[in-house]
Amino acid sequence: MSGPESASLATASSPPSPADRGARRALAVVIAIVFIDLLGFGVVIPILPFYVRSFGVSDVFIGFLAASYSIMQFLFAPILGRISDQRGRRPVIMISLVGSVLAWTVFGLAGEIELLFGTVLAVATLFSSRMLAGAMGGNIATAQAYIADITPPERRAGALGLIGASFSLGFIFGPAIGGLMASDPVVAAAQNVFPAFIPATRFSLPSFTAAGLSLVSLLFAFVFLREPARKRAPVGASTTSLVTQFRDALNDDNLRGLVVSFFVVSVAFSGVQVMFIPFAADIYGYGETETALFLTYIGLLGTLNQGVVVGQLARRYSEAKLAVVGAFGLMLSLALLPFSPDIGQFLPAVGGPVWFTQELLALLLVGALLSFGNGMLNVSLSTLVSTSASAETQGNAFGVTQGAGSLGRTIGPPTMAALYVLTYWSPFVVGAILIAPIVLTLVTIARRPRVVPE
Structure with a gap:
């Protein structure tokens, strides 16, 4: 572990230095980014089974849809982690958030795809968007590595625990927001406000809300997230x-x-x-x-x-x-x-x-x-x-x-x-x-x- 931010955190008894305050601010920023992103993920949870059923397919597809997210996360988490070691934590987090915005937006358009092109392509759209979201979900590993960069070993458990707390909070508030966005009054209000080319349904609104939250997280990262001081792995050292x-x-x-x-x-x-x-x-x-x-x-x-x-x-x-x-x-x-x-x-x-x-x-x-x-x-x-x-x-x-x-x-x-x-x-x-x-x-x-x- 190296870098002025890490060193400053190691001395708990001394007054906070500018580097110490910078490390704490960086920790708060990355935790906020993770929370907003996970809040968007939680928003979609209540509608997933019903969304799949709306296309008239078997409930087996619900399980397959969940598996498609996890398998892509499995494949891409190590890749994103290695790239973050070589290229930097901030670029990986930013790119993954861009992917999340795109994934949730496309997910909300699957109903319109069915009207235009049929059920097969609509279900394929669901799977494609979930797979993209899963691939981008590997950014959690990068966020954990970012926290490890800016905290000394003796404080790392507490700092990494905040990632777990962000998960919990996202899954507390996210589904509640998703349920609200899928409610009849909200859908009716959106239909009166949205232009005709933007679908406002009980499935699209939570999806677009998740995309919006990922966009907020992206903008927050762009403005406030800084690359931590650390020893990088050489580019191309691991292929x-x-x-x-x-x-x-x-x-x-x-x-x-x-x-x-x-x-x-x-x-x-x-x-x-x-x-x-x-x-x-x-x-x-x-x-x-x-x-x-x-x-x-x-x-x-x-x-x-x-x-x-x-x-x-x-x-x-x-x-x-x-x-x-x-x-x-x-x-x-x-x-x-x-x-x-x-x-x-x-x-x-x-x-x-x-x-x-x-x-x-x-x-x-x-x-x-x-x-x-x-x-x-x-x-x-x-x-x-x-x-x-x-x-x-x-x-x-x-x-x-x-x-x-x-x-x-x-x-x-x-x-x-x-x-x-x-x-x-x-x-x-x-x-x-x-x-x-x-x-x-x-x-x-x-x-x-x-x-x-x-």
Whole structure:
């Protein structure tokens, strides 16, 4: 790690210097960019299944559409990370935001494409735009590398935790905005205002809103984002393929366990995320409103955990120890989640409204453990990646590990959906079983002498 910004942050007790204030300002800027971009992503979430169904195709396409995003993110995250190491963080973030603006705009025009050219081309438009959005979604790895550039190792967990908090906030407020933009009054108002050539439907408005938020993020980056001072990898120094990058990472003693951890945790957690809503409907009898409220509760806890709690704990404990605790908490919560109604019967009776039952209390407690474990694990893994890579390869390291996570998010949802059809508790229990060896892997990493790369 080099550069005046990083050095200034290392001295916590001295008065803030201009370089120190500049580093903090840069951190605030990149976090704001990530949040606005993720807010746009969250806006589209509520309309995705209904948008696909509007074309009269099978629900299978919903899963394929989600997979198309993740597989492109898997392919492009390492590429964008390597380019950011060589060419700079700012250009990669800017280009990816331009791509996001284009992707969400085209996504909102798929309905018009169907009217003009038919369903096949309209569905192809949906997939093309989602694939472009997925490719540009690899900019998260670049944002993480940017943060690693401007923060010293001892403060990196707290800073990277803010990325996780941005995710949580984006998924709290984004869907609410998307639901509002798809509501009948807003659609009717837009139809009265928009010119005839701009479609104003319950599907196009959220899509255009996401494009607008990405545009705001792009303008914000153009005006305020500065390239961090750091040691760059030489241009053309690495021309290895994606397969070679992953092979090299798996051959690296420092990165091997982390890459595998990102992949396995993503398989388990993304699959469980997808299957929680059917579980809540089938076992608890919850509808969309009740499920959305619970997800908001989890999102709020995630923001608190990743934005505050992890940073405080990281001052007292190593990131490897925190990763072990997070992985164990996530494993335990996944194992308990499908049995939360039974666990509720052993809890003391609760007062208050009729709907606040012992079963609900058990679900809230297990959900809190899940949020804590997932937040602790994600931030700690990201910090371990940063401290396991040299200064000039931060972007490449984050790109590979985030790519592994994207591959996991491609495999997890369809696999866990198939398990849920067999029996409702199986995806949760299988997810816990998958994470068990990751706990052991992280214990091994925690016991290993710490070596800081040059």
